[in-house]
Amino acid sequence: VEAVTSPCKEIGFLTEVSNQMRQRLSPLTQNLKMLEDEAAMYSVAAAQTAGQAKLVYTALTALASARLQLLHGEINAAAEQMKGPLRVIEKRVAQLKAVIALRAITVLEPQRATQATQGDNWIHSSNDEKACAIEIHTTAATQDKCGTDLTDGAHVTAVASELADLKTLKLMPDSFLAAPKLQATVQGRGSMGSIGTAVGKGVCMTSAASLGSAADGVGLKKLTIKAENTPVDVHMTANSGQSDECEPLKSAATGLIVTDKEVAHAICQNRKGEIQAQTPIGIADLSILRADATMQTIAQLLTTGSEDKQATATAKQEAVEKVFGGRDTKVAEIYIKPLKTQTITLQLASGKRTAKISDLGDTNNYAYALAVAFHNNKASQNEAAGKNPKGDETKAGTETPAAGTEEKKDGDNKAEVCTAVEEKDCDKNKCTWDKEKNQCKVKEGAAVICAVIKVLLVLAVLVF
Incomplete structure (x- = not known):
C-alpha cells in the first residue's frame, strides 16, 4: 500500500487489483470445461451400453451434470458480484489517465494581448480603469510518462499476496481529479489611465512603447498549475481500518468523479472470496461417491424412482453401492479409465470423423456421437435378438469394461x-x-x- 506514491502508481495498483479479481474465475472456467467433457463422455457411454454398465454411466452423467449446473451458478454469481466494483475501478483508471494528461501541460504561455480598452470600474468607481485581454496557450505532453510505474514495483507485485488482508489504501485525493488550481502573477507599472494602444506578449502598455521601456503598463507575468500529487490514506474497512467489515458508503455515487472512498469500497467488497472448484468425478473412489449427497439422491431415483426422505445414512449409501454393483467395485478402474482412450466413428456427409469420447464436451461432435452411440447399441440389441446367444458378438467400438461381467x-x-x-x-x-x-x-x-x-x-x- 505504501508503495502507491503517485497517480501513475495508483493506476498500476488498480489495474493489478482488477486482474486479480478476474483471475479468480480462470481456474473455475477450466474446471467447467473438465465437467463438460465428463458429462458428455458418460452420457455417450450410457447410450451405447446396457445392464449394470448403463446404470453406472447414467448415474455418473447425472452427477457430472449436477456439478456442472452448480458451478455455472457459482461462476455467474461471482461474475455478477464483481461487475460493479470492476466498473468503478475501470472508471477511476480512465479518469486518472485523463487528469494526468491534463496535468502534463508543460507550458502555459501568455500570448500577445489585445489593445487595452476602457475597464468596467471593477477596482474603483472612477472611469480610468483599463482592461487588457490576454490569451493563454498550452503545450501538453503527447506521450505516456508513467512508464514502468504501470507494471513494476511493490504496488503491483505485492497485490496478489496482500489484497485479501488490506484494510487501508493509498489513493490520490479527490481534489486531484477536480479542476486544476492555477496561480497567476500579474504585474503593473505607472498609471492605468495612461495605458494606451501598445501591446506585447501578455501585456498592454503606453502607446508606442515597448517592453522594457514602457512607463505605464499591466500584464500577466506568470501562470502555473499547482501540483497536488500526494496520495492520502483511505480506509476500506470500518472503525478507521481497524475492523474487518467494509466501510459503507454514506451516499450513493451520483457524481461524474469516482471518489477515493468509492474505489476503496469497491475493492473491499471483492478483496476476498474464493469459489470451491468441483472435483473431477473420474478420480473419485466409490467410498467418496457413496458419501456424496447428490449421488445418494441420484441413486435412489435410479433404483426406486423417488427419494426417500426417511432413509437412513446407511440406506442411502447402500443405494449408491447397488447402482455401482457392490461395495467393492473399482469404479475408476472398471468403468472410467477405459473410456479415456475409447473412440467413436462418425460417418457424416462431410466425411468420416473419429473422436475420443473423453473430449466431446465443447465440440459439435458431442451431439453426433450421442446419436451414433444410441444407434450402435440398438443395432447390437437387434443382432442379439436374432442369434444364438452363445454366438453373440458385441458390436465393434461399443464394448464396455463391464460387459465381461454380464455372462x-x-x-x-x-x-x-x-x-x-x-x-x-x-x-x-x-x-x-x-x-x-x-x-x-x-x-x-x-x-x-x-x-x-x-x-x-x-x-x-x-x-x-
Missing part, C-alpha cells in the same frame, strides 16, 4: 431374447408385443415349455 448363465433365457425396441424386431415365436407398454415381452408359458423340453432332452440322453 449369460442360461443360453435359452427368453427374457434375454425379447429385448427388441420395435415391434417388427420382436421374435414372434418366442415373444409377444405389448402395445400398451410398447415393449417386447416373453410369451406366457414359453419359459415353462422351454424347461419341459430341456428335461425331456436330458432324459433322452440318460436313456440312450
Whole structure:
C-alpha cells in the first residue's frame, strides 16, 4: 500500500487489483470445461451400453451434470458480484489517465494581448480603469510518462499476496481529479489611465512603447498549475481500518468523479472470496461417491424412482453401492479409465470423423456421437435378438469394461431374447408385443415349455 506514491502508481495498483479479481474465475472456467467433457463422455457411454454398465454411466452423467449446473451458478454469481466494483475501478483508471494528461501541460504561455480598452470600474468607481485581454496557450505532453510505474514495483507485485488482508489504501485525493488550481502573477507599472494602444506578449502598455521601456503598463507575468500529487490514506474497512467489515458508503455515487472512498469500497467488497472448484468425478473412489449427497439422491431415483426422505445414512449409501454393483467395485478402474482412450466413428456427409469420447464436451461432435452411440447399441440389441446367444458378438467400438461381467448363465433365457425396441424386431415365436407398454415381452408359458423340453432332452440322453 505504501508503495502507491503517485497517480501513475495508483493506476498500476488498480489495474493489478482488477486482474486479480478476474483471475479468480480462470481456474473455475477450466474446471467447467473438465465437467463438460465428463458429462458428455458418460452420457455417450450410457447410450451405447446396457445392464449394470448403463446404470453406472447414467448415474455418473447425472452427477457430472449436477456439478456442472452448480458451478455455472457459482461462476455467474461471482461474475455478477464483481461487475460493479470492476466498473468503478475501470472508471477511476480512465479518469486518472485523463487528469494526468491534463496535468502534463508543460507550458502555459501568455500570448500577445489585445489593445487595452476602457475597464468596467471593477477596482474603483472612477472611469480610468483599463482592461487588457490576454490569451493563454498550452503545450501538453503527447506521450505516456508513467512508464514502468504501470507494471513494476511493490504496488503491483505485492497485490496478489496482500489484497485479501488490506484494510487501508493509498489513493490520490479527490481534489486531484477536480479542476486544476492555477496561480497567476500579474504585474503593473505607472498609471492605468495612461495605458494606451501598445501591446506585447501578455501585456498592454503606453502607446508606442515597448517592453522594457514602457512607463505605464499591466500584464500577466506568470501562470502555473499547482501540483497536488500526494496520495492520502483511505480506509476500506470500518472503525478507521481497524475492523474487518467494509466501510459503507454514506451516499450513493451520483457524481461524474469516482471518489477515493468509492474505489476503496469497491475493492473491499471483492478483496476476498474464493469459489470451491468441483472435483473431477473420474478420480473419485466409490467410498467418496457413496458419501456424496447428490449421488445418494441420484441413486435412489435410479433404483426406486423417488427419494426417500426417511432413509437412513446407511440406506442411502447402500443405494449408491447397488447402482455401482457392490461395495467393492473399482469404479475408476472398471468403468472410467477405459473410456479415456475409447473412440467413436462418425460417418457424416462431410466425411468420416473419429473422436475420443473423453473430449466431446465443447465440440459439435458431442451431439453426433450421442446419436451414433444410441444407434450402435440398438443395432447390437437387434443382432442379439436374432442369434444364438452363445454366438453373440458385441458390436465393434461399443464394448464396455463391464460387459465381461454380464455372462449369460442360461443360453435359452427368453427374457434375454425379447429385448427388441420395435415391434417388427420382436421374435414372434418366442415373444409377444405389448402395445400398451410398447415393449417386447416373453410369451406366457414359453419359459415353462422351454424347461419341459430341456428335461425331456436330458432324459433322452440318460436313456440312450
